[in-house]
Amino acid sequence: MSLKEKFIQEIQSNYQYKGDKIILGKAKLDGEVLTDAEISVALKTMNRHGLIAGATGTGKTKTLQILAEQLSLKGVPSLLMDIKGDLSGIAASGNGDDKGIQERQKLIGETYTPSGSPVELLSLSGENGVRLRATVSEFGPILFSKILELNDTQSSIISIIFKYCDDKNLPLVDLEDMRKVLQYVSENAEGKQELNSTYGAIAPASLGTILRKIVALEQQGATQFFGEPSFEVSDLMRTKDGKGVVNVIRLTDIQNKPSLFSTFMLSLLAEVYETLPEAGDGDKPKLVIFIDEAHLIFKEASKSLLDQIETMVKLIRSKGVGLYFCTQVPGDVPDAVLSQLGLKIQHALRGFTAKDRKQIEKAVENYPISTYYKADEVITQLGIGEAFVTALNEKGIPTALAHTYMRSPNSRMDVLSDSEINSLINQSELVSKYKNDIDKESAYEILSKKMERAQESVSSQPKRVAGRPKKEKSTLETILTDSTTKSFLRTAGNLLIRGIFGKLMKK
Numbered sequence: 001m002s003l004k005e006k007f008i009q010e011i012q013s014n015y016q017y018k019g020d021k022i023i024l025g026k027a028k029l030d031g032e033v034l035t036d037a038e039i040s041v042a043l044k045t046m047n048r049h050g051l052i053a054g055a056t057g058t059g060k061t062k063t064l065q066i067l068a069e070q071l072s073l074k075g076v077p078s079l080l081m082d083i084k085g086d087l088s089g090i091a092a093s094g095n096g097d098d099k100g101i102q103e104r105q106k107l108i109g110e111t112y113t114p115s116g117s118p119v120e121l122l123s124l125s126g127e128n129g130v131r132l133r134a135t136v137s138e139f140g141p142i143l144f145s146k147i148l149e150l151n152d153t154q155s156s157i158i159s160i161i162f163k164y165c166d167d168k169n170l171p172l173v174d175l176e177d178m179r180k181v182l183q184y185v186s187e188n189a190e191g192k193q194e195l196n197s198t199y200g201a202i203a204p205a206s207l208g209t210i211l212r213k214i215v216a217l218e219q220q221g222a223t224q225f226f227g228e229p230s231f232e233v234s235d236l237m238r239t240k241d242g243k244g245v246v247n248v249i250r251l252t253d254i255q256n257k258p259s260l261f262s263t264f265m266l267s268l269l270a271e272v273y274e275t276l277p278e279a280g281d282g283d284k285p286k287l288v289i290f291i292d293e294a295h296l297i298f299k300e301a302s303k304s305l306l307d308q309i310e311t312m313v314k315l316i317r318s319k320g321v322g323l324y325f326c327t328q329v330p331g332d333v334p335d336a337v338l339s340q341l342g343l344k345i346q347h348a349l350r351g352f353t354a355k356d357r358k359q360i361e362k363a364v365e366n367y368p369i370s371t372y373y374k375a376d377e378v379i380t381q382l383g384i385g386e387a388f389v390t391a392l393n394e395k396g397i398p399t400a401l402a403h404t405y406m407r408s409p410n411s412r413m414d415v416l417s418d419s420e421i422n423s424l425i426n427q428s429e430l431v432s433k434y435k436n437d438i439d440k441e442s443a444y445e446i447l448s449k450k451m452e453r454a455q456e457s458v459s460s461q462p463k464r465v466a467g468r469p470k471k472e473k474s475t476l477e478t479i480l481t482d483s484t485t486k487s488f489l490r491t492a493g494n495l496l497i498r499g500i501f502g503k504l505m506k507k
Helices: 004-013 042-049 060-073 099-108 136-146 152-167 175-187 188-199 204-219 258-275 301-317 354-363 418-426 431-435 443-460 475-479 485-507
Strands: 020-029 032-043 050-053 078-082 119-123 246-250 285-292 321-327 343-346 386-390 402-406
Touching: 004 020, 004 032, 004 050, 004 485, 020 042, 020 060, 020 099, 020 119, 032 042, 032 099, 042 321, 050 119, 050 152, 060 285, 060 321, 060 402, 078 301, 119 175, 119 418, 136 175, 136 258, 152 175, 152 188, 152 204, 175 188, 175 204, 175 431, 175 443, 258 285, 258 301, 258 321, 301 321
Parallel strands: 050 321, 050 343, 078 246, 078 285, 119 246, 285 321
Antiparallel strands: 020 032, 020 402, 343 386, 386 402
């Protein structure tokens, strides 16, 4: 048996599944695309998470597009972070006349069927689409502290404030609520007493710092994100005509606000975990979340936050949810998280610097050992639309490493026009649901009324003259303080003293 035949046999054995699958492309060996060596992912393992990595311009975004549209065809909804603004094309059919697409599909021996997917455009800020909101309470003290970039001492104060609001039934809906609570416990006598008597004194300087950071966050546009109605996780789980809806969050206008993006993502993951029931390993996942530019989540994250992310990655699988991190180098993802990722799709890395070469070494260490490739060399030579792939089979065993020539997306490999985006938004069933703010009574209104009542109570009391009231004089005090009496006493005293001294002198 030749090396080529042996390789094809091994690939077919490793990538053969009993259940449904998603085809990624065909394996390459010694520069040849082997149409008999299909590379695919078992659909039931898509909740085991994954990594899509590679240098800029190597095809990461198109790989993400392939996975999302193929999941949609299988009836699985997904959520995509569109930071660069180039994923909206999933809603439109691809160009079947494109020569590059025709050549690629011919090499892998697959027919090309242009098709779009049902897409819902979402927005965290001013972009058109379904507005995503969350309340301050839903964020919780840890994530809220992270978005404000607080130190440990300030974070502990936020935890106390959250506990205080829970105990006093003060709903924290938006940033205005949080500001009002901080002002109440720092400037109002009753608020100070309530906080100090139960939770201990808090330094005014720390409260002032937190207030300033909240104001700065408001200036970054976060005011429109915090509020109600909160986005419901169930609206990410929809299907249309048997296809899973691809939910695309448009994030092009918050690229300079990584804290808002990363904290929202963690809040969403927590909400997904708390909302969905236990599902175990089914025939297919309930939802797959693709996190593009994943380094924004892990950048400058505290140890406690990293621990929270690691725990979430481990636990959310049991809810039938898969997480896929898309970034430039595997080193952007902490080792504890990287070890939990079953599917790894590694596009080309460039070894221009010593740091680059270390990243290559780390990437290769995460792959099964291959007798067919020198992975550290091939990884720098992968062409656009090519990748190293290793997945999990249906028994959870890693598949053989395969240099894969990826298929073309069935959808458009370009963005939608403004008119197409507006048409998509006008057809949305969710835009009207989340369009208008709900301004119900929360901490701001409750404390404002309380402070107004206290002020009215003070104003209604009779005014008292400032200073200590004078005490009424007795008759003796009146006589003694009279000016005539004082003059008589001084004269009598002088005569008495002179008489005494005169007698002493005579002696």
